[in-house]
Amino acid sequence: MTEKATPSPEAIKAWARLMRVSRQLMESAEEALKAAGLPPLAWYDVLHELAEAGEGGLRPFQLIERTLFAQYNISRLLARLEADGLVEKLPVADDGRGHTIRITAKGRETRRQMWAVYGRSITELVGAKLSADELTRVSALLGRLRHPPASD
Amino acid sequence: MTEKATPSPEAIKAWARLMRVSRQLMESAEEALKAAGLPPLAWYDVLHELAEAGEGGLRPFQLIERTLFAQYNISRLLARLEADGLVEKLPVADDGRGHTIRITAKGRETRRQMWAVYGRSITELVGAKLSADELTRVSALLGRLRHPPASD
């Protein structure tokens, strides 16, 4: 018996849909931001995490855990954010290797502006296409594809 | 009345899940290919379309329609595929501007090898996580997020 193991047609279709749709939606959102003269989505992700973290800020490695960015990616993204005055790097007392990243007032403002556009994209691309109930079901099903699986 | 329009919590969650999960799964699949010493997923997409197109091949602009790649992206990807001997560019009779791209025997072989790994990833990451019925439901829901919406 050979090791064939081609996925089921249902699995292939779900995979293809997932990849296609996510890329398409992401590109639409990205395009809307660009059209508004705002920074790319990646910046939003980081600003969002930092805004939630509050005054305490976050260490770069914590951002890596929360987002899915690679280490060098975060390192350079933070450098750009700092150059734009959206975040600040503070030395951390008990660990001389790293620093804490804190969002600035300007960073919060940029995040607000981005959310105005990004949120609208989410509404148009997702919120307007499925009912609340259907959205919940999609979330639940996708959650089970996550690693580790999400219960809710 | 202000123009607030923050998306519903359900929409936000579905969006976040979609973005996270798709990136995570894509990266897993990509990693598996790399670990097997095979080319990236983008190559598979193109080889797949070309394999389906058969001996007639496809024009670059047709590949752009079928995949979601940008024009310059396809142009360079095809250059790399050609350099590796996986596709060949044939002049097209009635249009001197472009050429037809045809997959070579080596290209088919590479695609086969990639599918062995890629298919396994799909099975593990998706096929093994949800039932056939659930997969069908995910596909249907995601299809409605597509542009244009898919019926099935």
Add this chain to the structure above:
DNA sequence: TCTATATAGATGCAAATGCATTAACCTTGG
């Protein structure tokens, strides 16, 4: 304490991407 190892983050270099433009060819209207 001193050495080995682990962790945090930055960076040099090569490859890929995005953007704008260009080159080549086709089509259409006069």
Add this chain to the structure above:
DNA sequence: CCAAGGTTAATGCATTTGCATCTATATAGA
């Protein structure tokens, strides 16, 4: 037939990404 405009594909240049490595600090073990 010719000019104007459209389509197909490639490419120069700047930015971004990926990989590997490197520096600096921290921690654990002899």
